[in-house]
Amino acid sequence: MKKRLNLLMPLKNVKYNLIGLKSLENKDQKYKLQSDIMEVTKGIHQFSGVSNSYIVSNKEILLVDTGMPGKSGEIIDYIKNELNRDPHDIKTIVVTHHHFDHTGSLDKLKEISGAKVAIHSADADYISGEKTQHGSLFMIPVDTFMKIIYRSRPVKADILLEDGDKIGDYQVIHTPGHTSGSICLYNPNNKVLFVGDN
Ligand SMILES: [Zn+2]
Numbered sequence: 001m002k003k004r005l006n007l008l009m010p011l012k013n014v015k016y017n018l019i020g021l022k023s024l025e026n027k028d029q030k031y032k033l034q035s036d037i038m039e040v041t042k043g044i045h046q047f048s049g050v051s052n053s054y055i056v057s058n059k060e061i062l063l064v065d066t067g068m069p070g071k072s073g074e075i076i077d078y079i080k081n082e083l084n085r086d087p088h089d090i091k092t093i094v095v096t097h098h099h100f101d102h103t104g105s106l107d108k109l110k111e112i113s114g115a116k117v118a119i120h121s122a123d124a125d126y127i128s129g130e131k132t133q134h135g136s137l138f139m140i141p142v143d144t145f146m147k148i149i150y151r152s153r154p155v156k157a158d159i160l161l162e163d164g165d166k167i168g169d170y171q172v173i174h175t176p177g178h179t180s181g182s183i184c185l186y187n188p189n190n191k192v193l194f195v196g197d198n
Contacts, residue, residue: 035067035074037082041192045083047075051101054194057083060091062168063115064185064194069104069150076112090115092159094167096196097182098126100143100152107153118159118167120174123181129154170194 035047045055049067053075056062061079066072079085090113095103098119106127110117117127125131132140146152161167161183163174170185178197185194 035071037074037078041190044192045078047071047078051099051197053102053105055079055083056168057085058168060168061085061089062170063090063093063109065095065102065196066093066105066109068101069146069152071105072108072112075105075109087113089113092116092118092167094118094161094170094183094185095123095127096184096194096198097179098123099179099197100146102196103127103155104146104150104152106155110155116158117155118161119157120172120181120183121160121162122176123179124157124160126179126181127155127157 035049037045037047040046040054043057045057047053047055047067049071051065051067053067053071054064055075055078056064063075066075076087079087079090090109093106093109093113093115095106095117106117109115119127159167161172161174163172163183165172167185169187169189171188173184173186175182175184175196175198182196182198184196184198186192
Protein backbone atom coordinates (compact mmCIF):
# COMPACT_ATOMS: atom_id res chain seq x y z
CA MET A 1 0.00 0.00 0.00
CA LYS A 2 1.28 3.41 -0.91
CA LYS A 3 1.94 5.47 2.16
CA ARG A 4 1.05 9.11 2.23
CA LEU A 5 3.28 11.77 3.69
CA ASN A 6 1.43 14.32 5.78
CA LEU A 7 3.47 17.44 5.34
CA LEU A 8 2.74 20.01 8.01
CA MET A 9 3.99 23.46 7.18
CA PRO A 10 3.44 26.76 8.95
CA LEU A 11 2.12 28.59 5.95
CA LYS A 12 -0.92 30.74 5.48
CA ASN A 13 -2.35 28.74 2.62
CA VAL A 14 -3.74 25.68 4.33
CA LYS A 15 -4.97 24.17 1.07
CA TYR A 16 -1.72 22.57 0.16
CA ASN A 17 -0.22 21.94 3.53
CA LEU A 18 -3.04 19.64 4.54
CA ILE A 19 -2.98 16.44 2.64
CA GLY A 20 -5.75 13.92 3.06
CA LEU A 21 -7.04 15.60 6.14
CA LYS A 22 -10.45 16.14 7.56
CA SER A 23 -11.55 19.28 9.23
CA LEU A 24 -13.34 19.40 12.51
CA GLU A 25 -16.63 21.12 12.80
CA ASN A 26 -15.98 24.41 14.45
CA LYS A 27 -18.23 24.14 17.44
CA ASP A 28 -17.22 27.38 18.98
CA GLN A 29 -17.38 30.48 16.86
CA LYS A 30 -14.79 32.27 18.94
CA TYR A 31 -12.04 30.06 17.58
CA LYS A 32 -12.93 31.14 14.06
CA LEU A 33 -12.29 34.75 14.95
CA GLN A 34 -8.77 33.92 15.96
CA SER A 35 -7.01 30.96 14.42
CA ASP A 36 -8.47 28.43 12.07
CA ILE A 37 -8.21 25.24 14.03
CA MET A 38 -8.56 21.76 12.65
CA GLU A 39 -7.53 18.23 13.38
CA VAL A 40 -5.28 17.68 10.41
CA THR A 41 -4.65 14.02 11.04
CA LYS A 42 -5.46 11.79 13.98
CA GLY A 43 -4.48 13.53 17.21
CA ILE A 44 -2.77 16.49 15.53
CA HIS A 45 -4.57 19.82 15.80
CA GLN A 46 -3.38 22.76 13.76
CA PHE A 47 -3.74 26.43 14.66
CA SER A 48 -3.16 28.40 11.52
CA GLY A 49 -2.24 32.05 11.44
CA VAL A 50 0.86 33.99 10.50
CA SER A 51 2.62 30.79 11.46
CA ASN A 52 1.08 27.52 12.44
CA SER A 53 1.35 25.76 15.73
CA TYR A 54 0.31 22.21 16.49
CA ILE A 55 -1.06 20.24 19.39
CA VAL A 56 0.00 16.61 19.18
CA SER A 57 -2.36 14.85 21.55
CA ASN A 58 -1.38 11.41 22.77
CA LYS A 59 -1.00 10.15 26.32
CA GLU A 60 1.04 13.27 26.81
CA ILE A 61 0.61 16.45 24.79
CA LEU A 62 3.40 17.76 22.62
CA LEU A 63 3.24 21.28 21.20
CA VAL A 64 5.12 22.04 18.02
CA ASP A 65 5.72 25.79 17.74
CA THR A 66 3.68 28.33 19.64
CA GLY A 67 2.73 30.89 17.00
CA MET A 68 2.76 34.63 17.45
CA PRO A 69 2.65 36.34 20.84
CA GLY A 70 -0.85 36.33 22.32
CA LYS A 71 -1.75 32.79 21.18
CA SER A 72 -1.41 31.01 24.50
CA GLY A 73 -5.01 31.68 25.60
CA GLU A 74 -6.68 30.08 22.64
CA ILE A 75 -4.32 27.10 22.64
CA ILE A 76 -4.98 26.46 26.34
CA ASP A 77 -8.74 27.00 25.89
CA TYR A 78 -8.79 24.48 23.08
CA ILE A 79 -6.88 21.91 25.11
CA LYS A 80 -9.28 22.33 28.02
CA ASN A 81 -12.59 22.79 26.24
CA GLU A 82 -12.27 20.82 23.02
CA LEU A 83 -9.83 18.09 23.99
CA ASN A 84 -10.96 17.90 27.62
CA ARG A 85 -7.36 17.74 28.68
CA ASP A 86 -5.40 19.40 31.43
CA PRO A 87 -2.82 21.99 30.26
CA HIS A 88 -0.35 20.18 32.51
CA ASP A 89 -0.62 17.27 30.08
CA ILE A 90 1.64 19.36 27.84
CA LYS A 91 4.96 17.81 28.73
CA THR A 92 7.11 19.16 25.91
CA ILE A 93 7.06 22.21 23.66
CA VAL A 94 9.32 21.89 20.62
CA VAL A 95 10.08 24.95 18.56
CA THR A 96 11.31 24.32 15.03
CA HIS A 97 13.48 27.46 15.13
CA HIS A 98 13.85 30.67 17.10
CA HIS A 99 11.83 33.18 15.01
CA PHE A 100 9.26 35.12 17.03
CA ASP A 101 6.31 33.94 14.95
CA HIS A 102 7.11 30.42 16.18
CA THR A 103 8.17 31.27 19.71
CA GLY A 104 5.96 34.28 20.48
CA SER A 105 3.76 32.48 23.02
CA LEU A 106 6.46 30.18 24.31
CA ASP A 107 7.03 31.87 27.65
CA LYS A 108 3.33 31.93 28.53
CA LEU A 109 2.69 28.35 27.45
CA LYS A 110 5.70 27.10 29.40
CA GLU A 111 4.57 29.01 32.45
CA ILE A 112 0.99 27.70 32.29
CA SER A 113 1.86 24.08 31.52
CA GLY A 114 5.22 23.58 33.19
CA ALA A 115 6.33 21.83 29.99
CA LYS A 116 9.94 21.36 29.02
CA VAL A 117 11.08 23.49 26.09
CA ALA A 118 13.12 21.82 23.38
CA ILE A 119 15.00 23.59 20.59
CA HIS A 120 18.08 22.84 18.54
CA SER A 121 21.26 23.84 20.35
CA ALA A 122 22.20 26.32 17.59
CA ASP A 123 19.01 28.36 18.15
CA ALA A 124 18.74 28.12 21.94
CA ASP A 125 20.67 31.31 22.68
CA TYR A 126 18.15 33.35 20.69
CA ILE A 127 15.14 32.34 22.79
CA SER A 128 17.12 32.84 26.00
CA GLY A 129 18.05 36.37 24.90
CA GLU A 130 21.79 35.70 24.89
CA LYS A 131 21.86 36.34 21.16
CA THR A 132 19.66 38.75 19.28
CA GLN A 133 17.56 38.05 16.26
CA HIS A 134 19.41 38.00 13.01
CA GLY A 135 17.67 38.35 9.71
CA SER A 136 16.36 41.05 7.48
CA LEU A 137 16.35 44.71 8.44
CA PHE A 138 12.56 44.43 8.51
CA MET A 139 12.37 41.45 10.86
CA ILE A 140 14.63 42.80 13.59
CA PRO A 141 12.45 45.82 14.54
CA VAL A 142 9.26 43.76 14.13
CA ASP A 143 10.65 41.14 16.49
CA THR A 144 11.64 43.77 19.05
CA PHE A 145 8.30 45.58 18.75
CA MET A 146 6.27 42.38 19.23
CA LYS A 147 8.28 41.37 22.28
CA ILE A 148 7.67 44.74 23.90
CA ILE A 149 3.96 44.86 23.05
CA TYR A 150 3.28 41.34 24.29
CA ARG A 151 5.85 41.44 27.06
CA SER A 152 7.36 38.22 25.79
CA ARG A 153 10.07 37.05 28.09
CA PRO A 154 13.17 35.05 27.23
CA VAL A 155 12.94 31.31 27.76
CA LYS A 156 15.77 29.05 28.75
CA ALA A 157 15.60 25.77 26.88
CA ASP A 158 15.35 22.59 28.95
CA ILE A 159 16.32 20.25 26.13
CA LEU A 160 18.98 21.05 23.54
CA LEU A 161 18.28 19.04 20.43
CA GLU A 162 20.72 17.60 17.95
CA ASP A 163 20.20 15.79 14.67
CA GLY A 164 18.94 12.26 15.27
CA ASP A 165 17.49 12.91 18.73
CA LYS A 166 14.01 11.68 19.52
CA ILE A 167 11.09 13.57 21.04
CA GLY A 168 8.38 11.02 21.75
CA ASP A 169 7.64 9.37 18.40
CA TYR A 170 9.38 12.10 16.46
CA GLN A 171 12.87 12.08 15.08
CA VAL A 172 14.77 15.36 14.99
CA ILE A 173 16.23 16.20 11.58
CA HIS A 174 18.59 19.17 11.64
CA THR A 175 17.92 21.30 8.54
CA PRO A 176 20.02 24.47 8.89
CA GLY A 177 19.43 27.28 6.42
CA HIS A 178 16.38 29.28 7.44
CA THR A 179 18.14 29.57 10.79
CA SER A 180 21.23 27.69 11.87
CA GLY A 181 19.18 25.62 14.33
CA SER A 182 16.12 24.89 12.16
CA ILE A 183 14.76 21.39 12.55
CA CYS A 184 12.12 19.10 11.10
CA LEU A 185 10.33 16.48 13.16
CA TYR A 186 9.44 13.18 11.54
CA ASN A 187 7.27 10.37 12.80
CA PRO A 188 7.86 7.22 10.73
CA ASN A 189 4.70 5.57 12.12
CA ASN A 190 2.17 8.02 10.69
CA LYS A 191 4.50 9.64 8.14
CA VAL A 192 3.94 13.09 9.61
CA LEU A 193 6.68 15.62 9.02
CA PHE A 194 6.74 19.02 10.71
CA VAL A 195 8.90 21.25 8.59
CA GLY A 196 8.88 24.62 10.35
CA ASP A 197 9.91 27.28 7.84
CA ASN A 198 12.23 24.99 5.91
ZN1 LIG B 1 11.18 31.51 10.43
